[in-house]
Amino acid sequence: MAAKRPRPHQDKEALKDHCARWTGARQEVFDVLVKTEQHLSAQDIHHQCQAANSDIGLTTIYRTLDLLDKAGLVRKVHSGDGRVRFEYRRSAHADHHHHLMCSGCGQILNYRDFEQEELELVRRTEDVLARKHGYLIRDHNIEFIGLCPECRPGGRRSVIAPEGPDAGTNT
Amino acid sequence: MAAKRPRPHQDKEALKDHCARWTGARQEVFDVLVKTEQHLSAQDIHHQCQAANSDIGLTTIYRTLDLLDKAGLVRKVHSGDGRVRFEYRRSAHADHHHHLMCSGCGQILNYRDFEQEELELVRRTEDVLARKHGYLIRDHNIEFIGLCPECRPGGRRSVIAPEGPDAGTNT
DNA sequence: CTGTGTGCAAAGCATTTGCACTATG
């Protein structure tokens, strides 16, 4: 849990268009995401709120996440395991990263290499795709899928069934 | 439905390790995917089988898709709408493409531009990630998310709720 | 023949929705 301050100013502004009241529940859900680099599911967040003595219903968490997503403060990530996860969108350049996911245990790693090359390619691709297909492009997603050291053949976890739920869910 | 011949030879070989018997049902599910460039959900395939007078249960389709996925003949795609879709993996270079998805209606487009640049970047990234994190990388996924001409602000479909189920599911 | 594959019905789960209640602005 490396703490980082929430960024209420510009973030809350972005929210103004999407909700009328900024409540404690919303603040807490938001805080949980701001304070981590992990990719959390609604349930993960629910657990963390409970651990922090906040008694927020799962429903509210889903609704808040939807809100934050629409406001663009948060990004949905479809991990391979059926549930949707969310990560806080930090300021563009500082936080630009892509994902490396293990199809064995569901672990998600962020990596930040190749920013320069990627950004260039991404920018050019966006241009062409936007023009060619008439799309309004708002985001991109680059991920590599494979087996982590634990799950790869010869790894400690290989052949055997993957871990339990909350285990390899993160980063 | 632009027809392309199934590739029984190498494909069936890949299957030998993953199933004991090659049945009619499996062939049909496989055929449906081979014959299209679209990204189909289990239900989509179910419908197509019914349309083709095959009476294959949804359960079998799910099981077959899982089989084909494990055999590497098919690729899972997590479209934003909650259901998982599948596409046939054609031979590597001939078929290399990435996705452009509309977050409004769920449409998925394949595009094949920038192959050269992308492949280069991808290869280099795979190398580094594999070495740095000990992963065994097996696949990558590059997608751009935005709004299609219909769904973008000013488009015919904008503001209004997206289309019905089978509408924007494809390509 | 002998398991492997299949279908049906029921179970599982993440997510969504209806509705009465609470608290923000």
Added chain:
DNA sequence: CATAGTGCAAATGCTTTGCACACAG
């Protein structure tokens, strides 16, 4: 105060499982 936000419980919809039967090898 009026309305947006919340929680609960029930509903939804995709996917998985248990079990008895059917068929490929």
